[in-house]
Amino acid sequence: MLIPLKCSCGDCQEWAMIELQGSIEIQQSGLLEKIQALTIGTLCKRAGGKFTFTVGYHELEGLQVALKKPLLILKSRTQEIQDENSMEVDSTGNVSKQEPRAELQVIGIIRHKLLFKSRPKALISKPEVKVKGRVKG
Amino acid sequence: MRESMISVLKLDVDPQVSVGYAETFRSDEPYRLLEVDEALLQELLHSGLTIKGGREDEAVLCTSKATFAMKFVSTSNTVLLVPPSPRGSDGCDAEVDEDLPRAEVGIVATASGHIELVETAPRLENxxxxxxxxxxxxxxxxxxxxxxxxxxxxxxxxxxxxxxxxxxxxxxxxxxxxxxxxxxxxxxxxxxxxxxxxxxxxxxxxxxxxxxxxxxxxxxxxxxxxxxxxxxxxxxxxxxxxxxxxxxxxxxxxxxxxxxxxxxxxxDDEKICIHYAKLLLRDKTKWKLEDFLEEWAMITPSWMSVDLNMLRGEALVEKVGLESWLHQFSCSLLPCRPDARFTALFSRRSKWEWEDLEPYLKDLRVPGQSVEAMLLKYTRKSQPTPTSTPVYTAR
Known part of the structure; x- marks a missing residue:
């Protein structure tokens, strides 16, 4: 069986990749079903190619890293074949004709990633500081 | 106007963008990531590549020249994929946005790993x-x-x-x-x-x-x-x-x-001589050496001269007492995978000298594995005395 792998655009657009050590936990369990359009956090570029990613009360520090070898993003497309003979040859073991024709398409390329590999730093929230201040004062 | 991720990478210091799952986010990993080098990338963009394999085979990726095994390398990290222009956070549903802060960087999918390519020998056994x-x-x-x-x-x-x-x-x-x-x-x-x-x-x-x-x-x-x-x-x-x-x-x-x-x-005279020798060996797989040489010279065109060295990789000479016998043992009939090849060789003869062994290894080509490495892996080399010829035995 052959699966062609091609790029129809001829000039692949660059995608970005964000890599986090660990996983993103969604607290409200009701949201597990539908996380589309859910905001995770805020990304901010700092000096020297550094990035911070703030998720809830956690801040992640990361770097922009160039990949040693690019990653291609592949998407499979399965085409049903319209050949009406395909049903007849079914039992003869003539495999190539009856399988739906699959094809992998390159839809993008990744050359850089934002890598956040340090442990998240807890952000001390400002309201609490204010409260403490009041108590002292 | 929404920022695309790529422009985020090229952003000036300090601006912030919010990151979130896009409207079109799919949790079923609709994409595969394939690691390629630049040469493969160029071939892919210009002429395309092919993935081959039957139901029971491990898939391989073929360029016009080489064959690569495909290995899935998984990661425990969370990998978020962001297309160049934010999809799904864009478009006609502009009314919804008041409550839901929508992602400016929209993640459309995650990946649990990527596919690595390792050059491998072609699988042509069938x-x-x-x-x-x-x-x-x-x-x-x-x-x-x-x-x-x-x-x-x-x-x-x-x-x-x-x-x-x-x-x-x-x-x-x-x-x-x-x-x-x-x-x-x-x-x-x-x-x-x-x-x-x-x-x-x-x-x-x-x-x-x-x-x-x-x-x-x-x-x-x-x-x-x-x-x-x-x-x-x-x-x-x-x-x-x-x-x-x-x-x-x-x-x-x-x-x-x-x-x-x-x-x-x-x-090529030699190829023709070998052909005639193989004819003789096909009819009779075991010959007394001098009978064979005589017969061989007779059936070969008169202007060509035969030489026993031509039959390296086709036949083996065994000494039985004072007599030498020629046995058919053709390299082309042996398995092409190194492990099976060595098993076949050692079941034919338990000890090999390099001189005899070499022609049976010549056609073994495994990327990343030299003949020396294969010898180390599948054989044991021993030399009873410092002056004697080393022999190879099964490991």
Whole structure:
């Protein structure tokens, strides 16, 4: 069986990749079903190619890293074949004709990633500081 | 206006963008990530690549020249994929946005790992069987309709049934001495080939052709009443080498029938001598050495001289008492995978000297593994005394 792998655009657009050590936990369990359009956090570029990613009360520090070898993003497309003979040859073991024709398409390329590999730093929230201040004062 | 991720990468210091799952986010990993180097990337963009494999095979990726194993490397990190323009956070549903802060960087999918490519040897074990189902013989008419029975395969069918690049498949077909007759690739019956060689040699003598400079087209023309052109080319290829620059070997084969200046062939005496030796060994697999040498010299064309060294990789000489015997043991009949090859070799002989062993390893080519590495892996080398010849035994 052959699966062609091609790029129809001829000039692949660059995608970005964000890599986090660990996983993103969604607290409200009701949201597990539908996380589309859910905001995770805020990304901010700092000096020297550094990035911070703030998720809830956690801040992640990361770097922009160039990949040693690019990653291609592949998407499979399965085409049903319209050949009406395909049903007849079914039992003869003539495999190539009856399988739906699959094809992998390159839809993008990744050359850089934002890598956040340090442990998240807890952000001390400002309201609490204010409260403490009041108590002292 | 929403920022795309790429412009985020090129952003000035300090601006913030919110990151979130896009409207079109899919949790079922709709994409695969494939790691490629620049050379592969260029070939992919220009001509495309092919993934090959049957249901039971591990898939391989083939370029025009090489074959790669595909290994999935998983990661425990969270990998978020962001397309160049935010999808799903864009467009006509502009009314919803008041409560839901929508992502400016929209994640459309996650990935649990990527596929790595490791160059590997082509998997051509079944090729010989595919092209040998019905060897081409004399008594056949060349109609194309007779191949309906699934015994014969076209180039495309062979390419789909083997895990090898076009270049490697073509090489393997040449080694198997197969010819593309009609549309089908198949080996040529040995007797038929022998017959053809005899007629070719006598035609050369009659027409006063030089055996070191045979004009392919002329040979084909003079033999075409009895032998189809692709078989003649296979014969020239089997017993000779293309002199002069070989024409570009086209993927689809037919043009190897050659035309113009490039179709000069030089017949190789050694290959022809080996052919005659193999004929003898086919009829009788075990010979007393001196009987064999005598017989061999007799059936070989008189202007060629035979030499036992030619049979390295075809036969082994065994000493029994004072007598030497020649046993057929052809490299081409041994398995192509290194582990199976060594098992076969050691079941034939438990001890090998390098001199005898070397011809049986010559055709083993595994990317990233040298012959030395294979010897270390599958054999034990021992040398009873410092001056004696080392011998290899099974590990």
């Amino acid at each position: 090729l010989q069987a595919l092209v040998s189902r019905r060897p081409f013989k004399d008594d056949e008419n060349l109609g194309e309709e007779e191949a309906e029975d699934g015994e014969l395969y076209t180039w495309d069918e062979l390419s789909a049934r083997t895990q090898a690049s076009d270049h490697q498949l073509r090489d393997a077909l040449r080694k198997l001495e197969a010819a593309e007759i009609g549309r089908f690739w198949r080996v040529v019956d040995p007797d038929y080939m022998h017959n053809l060689l005899g007629i070719l040699l006598s035609a050369a003598v009659q027409n006063d052709w030089s055996l070191k400079a045979l004009q392919g087209s002329e040979v084909i023309r003079s033999l075409e009443a009895h032998f189809p052109a692709p078989v003649v080319i296979t014969c020239l290829d089997k017993f000779g080498v293309r002199a002069g620059p070989s024409p570009k070997n086209p993927v689809q084969g037919q043009e190897s029938c050659g035309s113009g200046a490039a179709d000069l062939w030089a017949l």
